[in-house]
Amino acid sequence: MAIEGRVGGEERHWIKTSRKLATDVAYDLHSWLHSDVARRRHSGESILEDWKSYVDWEMELTLRDTPNMERVTLEGVLEDGRAVVKEVETGLTRTLVSDYFL
Incomplete structure (x- = not known):
């Protein structure tokens, strides 16, 4: 019942x-x-755009795992988490995997 x-x-x-x-x-x-x-x-794109607003785009970083320890600035962050950096001295860009920053 x-x-x-x-x-x-x-x-x-x-x-x-x-x-x-x-x-x-x-x-x-x-x-x-x-x-x-x-x-x-709630897309990855909107989260990434929010995160980018907090980045110090002018801060110089050092690539510690390269023979010349190049100085770079962050140029962009791809949706999959990879970072695009630009060498300060040469202007060359390269893409780094996100775990490089761990």
Whole structure:
């Protein structure tokens, strides 16, 4: 026997209301998670753009694992986490894997 069959009218009303609320919340959450706005807001691209706003782009870094320990500046960060750096003296650019900074 279902719960509704064993309870009074007021309880039946609140059970029905609770089920409707739970269904609506689940539907709205699903809709939000799969909306274009949510995908853009939480995409790797938007997170990367936020992170870039905190970078000191003019700070010189030293490539400690190279024979000449070149001085570089950060030129960009790719979506997969690799860093693009530019040598201060020569202007040459290279791409470094993200674990280089660990």
